[in-house]
Structure formats: C-alpha cells, structure tokens
Amino acid sequence: MRDGNVGAETLVGRGLISDEIKNRIRDRVDIADVVGQHVSLRRAGQNLVGLCPFHQEKSPSFSVSSSKQMFYCFGCKAGGDVFAFLSKVTGATFPEVLRELGDKVGIAVEESPAERGQRGHAHRIEEVNQAALTWFQSNLRDSQLGATAREYLIRRGIQQSTVEMFRLGVSSSDWEGLCKFLARKGFSASDSVTAGLITPRPNGNGYYDKFHGRLMFTITDLRKRVVGFGGRVLGDGMPKYLNSPDTPLFKKGQTLFAFEQAREAIVRTKTVIIVEGYFDAIALHQAGLAHTVATLGTALTAEHVQALRRFTER
Ligand SMILES: [Zn+2]
Numbered sequence: 001m002r003d004g005n006v007g008a009e010t011l012v013g014r015g016l017i018s019d020e021i022k023n024r025i026r027d028r029v030d031i032a033d034v035v036g037q038h039v040s041l042r043r044a045g046q047n048l049v050g051l052c053p054f055h056q057e058k059s060p061s062f063s064v065s066s067s068k069q070m071f072y073c074f075g076c077k078a079g080g081d082v083f084a085f086l087s088k089v090t091g092a093t094f095p096e097v098l099r100e101l102g103d104k105v106g107i108a109v110e111e112s113p114a115e116r117g118q119r120g121h122a123h124r125i126e127e128v129n130q131a132a133l134t135w136f137q138s139n140l141r142d143s144q145l146g147a148t149a150r151e152y153l154i155r156r157g158i159q160q161s162t163v164e165m166f167r168l169g170v171s172s173s174d175w176e177g178l179c180k181f182l183a184r185k186g187f188s189a190s191d192s193v194t195a196g197l198i199t200p201r202p203n204g205n206g207y208y209d210k211f212h213g214r215l216m217f218t219i220t221d222l223r224k225r226v227v228g229f230g231g232r233v234l235g236d237g238m239p240k241y242l243n244s245p246d247t248p249l250f251k252k253g254q255t256l257f258a259f260e261q262a263r264e265a266i267v268r269t270k271t272v273i274i275v276e277g278y279f280d281a282i283a284l285h286q287a288g289l290a291h292t293v294a295t296l297g298t299a300l301t302a303e304h305v306q307a308l309r310r311f312t313e314r
C-alpha cells in the first residue's frame with residue numbers, strides 16, 4: 001500500500017504541517033468510520049470491503065484495514081491513509097482535509113495569519129449561505145409565499161423528491177425579507193454583503209435583497225458546503241438568471257452545479273454529461289441520468305475539466 005500522497009509529503013517536508021500533528025489527527029479517527037460515510041462496507045475477515053468509489057465494479061475489491069488504518073483497491077490500485085481517501089473522494093487538498101478532520105477531533109492545525117483570515121471569512125460566508133438556504137426552503141413550503149414557485153415547478157415537471165435533493169427554495173418578493181431574517185439571526189451586514197445575498201442601497205440608507213421573487217437553486221461543493229445560489233426570476237423580471245458573485249468560498253469558473261449529487265454516478269460510469277442550465281441538470285437527474293452537472297452560465301473552463309477528470313480517469 002502507498003502511504004499518504006505526494007502533496008502531503010511535500011508540505012510536511014517544507015515544515016508547514018508537522019508529522020506530529022498529522023499523526024495525532026490520524027490516531028484520533030478511525031478510517032473505517034470515515035470511509036463508511038462514503039462507501040457501504042461489510043466485514044470480511046479482518047478487513048471491511050465494499051464497492052470501490054474510484055472505479056466502476058460489480059463485486060467489491062475495495063478494502064479497508066482498521067488495524068493498518070489504510071484503504072486499498074485491488075481493482076484500480078487506489079490506496080492510502082484516511083487523508084488520501086478524503087482528498088480523493090472530495091477533491092479537497094491535503095491541508096484542507098487535515099484541517100477539517102483536525103477541527104472534528106479538536107486538534108488545531110497551524111496556519112499562517114493570511115490563511116486563517118481567508119478561512120475564517122469563508123466559514124462565515126458558508127454560515128450566512130446556510131441560513132439563507134433554510135429561509136429560501138421555508139418560503140417554498142409556505143402556503144402563500146411559495147405558491148407561485150410551486151406551481152411553476154409542477155409546470156416544469158419537477159417532482160418533490162427532486163426539489164428536496166437539490167434543496168430548491170424561493171426568495172420573497174418584498175425587497176427586505178432576507179436582510180431582516182439574516183439580521184435577526186445575528187449575521188453582520190458586511191458578511192451578508194460579501195456572500196452576495198444583500199446589497200447596500202444606493203442612497204446609503206440600509207440594504208436590500210439581491211435575490212427577489214426568484215426560484216432559488218442551491219450551489220454546493222463536494223464537501224456539501226453551500227457555496228452560492230442561482231436564482232431564476234418568477235415572472236418577467238431581468239435578468240432571467242442571477243448567480244451569487246464570486247466570494248472567498250465560491251469561484252464560478254471552478255464550480256459545477258449538481259456535482260455533489262452527480263459525483264457517485266460519475267465515478268461509477270466514468271462519464272459525465274455537462275449542460276448549461278440548472279433546469280436541464282435537475283431534469284436529467286430526475287430522468288435517471290445522475291451523472292449530469294451544469295456550468296453556471298460560464299463556458300467550460302480548464303478548472304472544470306481538471307475537477308471532472310479526477311473522477312473519470314479510466
Ligand atoms: Zn478501485
């Protein structure tokens with residue numbers, strides 16, 4: 001079995017992340033628990049086995065050793081420790097994986113002040129987005145606020161299970177509903193502005209909602225973080241589609257809609273369908289083509305291709 005990954009060794013070698021921290025975190029987690037959140041495992045002798053998440057197969061050749069704290073696939077030869085697994089399955093970098101696992105087990109991973117500032121900022125934006133999502137979803141369920149959007153979804157043939165899977169919602173048609181909701185939840189106006197959810201009024205007198213009377217699509221990354229939103233106008237407003245602006249958490253040219261929902265099917269089929277629109281993507285998922293993703297109104301970029309290639313290598 002191969003230990004860790006090349007990126008990890010390089011960083012450790014540069015002294016940015018000590019071997020000691022890495023080992024302490026590894027000692028606190030059980031690779032079987034972590035892998036078990038992504039792969040259905042069953043016991044086979046001393047090991048656990050399951051269908052490999054990194055290549056297509058019908059009988060399990062993917063195995064996890066609790067005693068060695070390693071995974072290995074006899075089919076595609078993927079293998080490594082818990083950090084290598086998470087990095088490969090989520091697309092996160094080694095330092096990101098280390099930090100997230102460290103947070104979970106209460107071990108702080110040292111970072112530069114610039115990194116800390118950037119990460120703290122991204123984390124706050126994620127929290128604002130998460131709060132906004134619950135608000136959009138509760139609007140859609142509301143008998144009055146959600147009526148137009150629900151009728152529209154029915155007309156487009158979108159089923160309730162799809163609405164839930166893609167966490168669709170609706171923004172209210174007054175101009176301050178989300179502003180007030182986020183303020184009540186204790187979020188600062190400046191974080192809500194950075195998240196692209198509210199905008200200062202031109203006269204300097206307060207704020208208004210950026211998304212107004214729109215069906216809301218939730219954009220998540222492979223770590224299931226809510227990184228941004230796309231809104232389709234309900235009625236005649238312009239523009240027809242509006243996306244969150246780029247933020248410390250969200251880069252349009254690197255993000256694909258429905259990637260989180262499609263990842264497993266992309267790995268399984270080693271194929272990906274790329275469409276342009278939110279509706280095309282969710283309609284294809286609903287029709288059983290779960291390996292579909294959408295660009296966010298941008299052309300396909302080199303970064304998109306790189307992100308997809310990791311999961312489709314034959
Ligand atoms: Zn494999």
